[in-house]
Amino acid sequence: MQQNSILLLFLILAALATITFLYIYLSSKNVELVKQGMENPLKKRFWFLLILFVVLSIFASVTIPKSPYYLFADETPAKVVHVSAMQFAFIMSENAIDPKRPSGQAIEVPANGLVEFRVTSLDVNHGFAIYNPEERLITQTQAMPGYVNRLRYKFSEPGTYKIFCLEYCGMAHQGMRASFIVK
Amino acid sequence: MESIKSKKITAVWIITILTLFVVSIVLGILMRLNQGGVIEQTPVAFYVNMTTHGLTMIGIWFVAGMMAVNFLLQRYVKTSHTVNILALVFTVVGVLMLWTSTFIGKFHAGWTFLYPLPFKIMWAKWATPVFYLALVVLVVGWLIWCLSLIAQILKKYSISQTFAWQHFKKNPKVETPPFILISMITLVGITTCLIAAVVLVALTAAEYFSKGAFVNDALLMKNLTYFFGHTIANEMLYLGLAVIYELFSEISGRPKWKTTWYVAIAWNFTLVFILTAFFHHLYMDFVQPEGLQIVGQLASYFASLPAAGVTVFSIFIAVYRTKINWSLPNLLFFIGTAGWVIGGLGAVIDATISNNVVLHNTLWVPAHFHTYNAMGNVLFSLGFFYWFATLDTEKIYSGKGTKLILSLLLIGGIGFLLAFYIAGADSIPRRYSNYPPELAAGIPLATMGAAFATIYLIGILIFFFNISKGCLKILSSPSS
Incomplete structure (x- = not known):
């Protein structure tokens, strides 16, 4: 059923977000004095945004045609x-x-x-x-x-x-x- | 800098907000217990609680963001103390009128009071006008507050500077502090949706007094309702984010964040997306023009780009492999950001039209908005409350019970939300006082939700007790 896939997708994404936040938090607890902070943050930010934009665009273009307004319209x-x-x-x-x-x-x-x-x-x-x-x-x-x-x-x-x-x-x-x- | 009298009113705000919060959580727990069959209330009692719970929660967390922004704004511009008091009085009077219409008059049209339901009297006849008058009091008070803050900002910064447009070019001469940029973007959004509320109430009043000569259009009224309701609920999150931009680095012992070209662009886009995302509430109204439905999905999707790419990423950069002085306030900000992101994921899934057809008005909806409220925005405000209450003390942020409070909020919050998500995916409708036999799967989940919400409530009570000492000390300090 569609709802089961939705719940599974959400739980996977929520788990990924939690792991990311946890990883970032733990990295601040265990800091070596030599190497600090994130390298090239602007570049990383750019790639993160680009990937997110592409993923969302693909999602939008796949899901919008499946909207109920277009189903069996002809x-x-x-x-x-x-x-x-x-x-x-x-x-x-x-x-x-x-x-x-x-x-x-x-x-x-x-x-x-x-x-x-x-x-x-x-x-x-x-x-x-x-x-x-x-x-x-x-x-x-x-x-x-x-x-x-x-x-x-x-x-x-x-x-x-x-x-x-x-x-x-x-x-x-x-x-x-x-x-x-x-x- | 913040004066004694501004600290005093902020302390009154915090005590008022947390008191109303505790009452509203209890109403929520009663609703879940009733759905779980643990207690037995009449459907009217349930829907009265539901209407009160929804409106009070939106109201208090909106003013929580506003009063925090008002307090911190004094670092940059002078704000009006009189307007701050006025907003407090209007809020308290408005909430009391609202409670009179619901608890005494039994008004129970839901927080959405979707036209024309308030006209179909199923309660005391006077309750409908009192309910609308309560709305007028709240909206007028908040509108004055917003406009006053905007006016004070504009006394120091030009319009283009408040939107940080000079940052679109290289080497701007003037820097707009991130806090000013975000506050302005959010205040403009709030003013816009409050004006929608004024139009909504005016159209309702026109019909009420026309004695049948004028009838409103249900689709227009629904669009206005969600333009107001969705937007204000969304904007209050951004008020919380403004506080994070100002305080996260300060509390963490890191350099202050700066406005850059991408921060400026991101927040300008945010304003556009916030004001057009509400269309996703009308996906199941097939008569709504299709173009607006698509705008709803795209705005809901792309609102996540500036949020994740700029705000969340900035927090990652600030924390990643960096020595942070972790304490209760910045931990609340950090965990709140995670809650905001996870709630946002649930929201984006629901804002997909082809998913919405099986999720709309199921418990998936309260699932995701409780995630970014109870585990997001509320934590942002609690972080501010704690920071404020310990502002003058020597032992800054070394509050007892940090681990206990966070554990209770996390365990309670996650369990309470999971009960919503699972029920939503199981097609259990929202806003049902009791579940029919076919939807009996919702019954144990409701009891589970109530149990975990009680754990969350205990965490809030301990937090309230811990900071009340600081707030009372500020209130009893000499005025000059």
């Missing part, structure tokens, strides 16, 4: 699901939802087909986060009043997927949830 969705979030429930329907008389239905979407969620809110800001049957967060968008966010995703595994609200929306935020089936 494809036609096999299914469109309208979502209206409100304190403290999600209303989902295959048809457009009337904000004055919102009503929803049970949702079933095809496995491996492109699904587009058109997400809005009827009151405050909410989150629309999809969790797979293993309770892992796989994708999300925000539900904002006055705007419709289009979230596209292809579900490979059939099963029951849950939706949790991930934007704090008031006293029952932690209980705001829904589910749908991928078949």
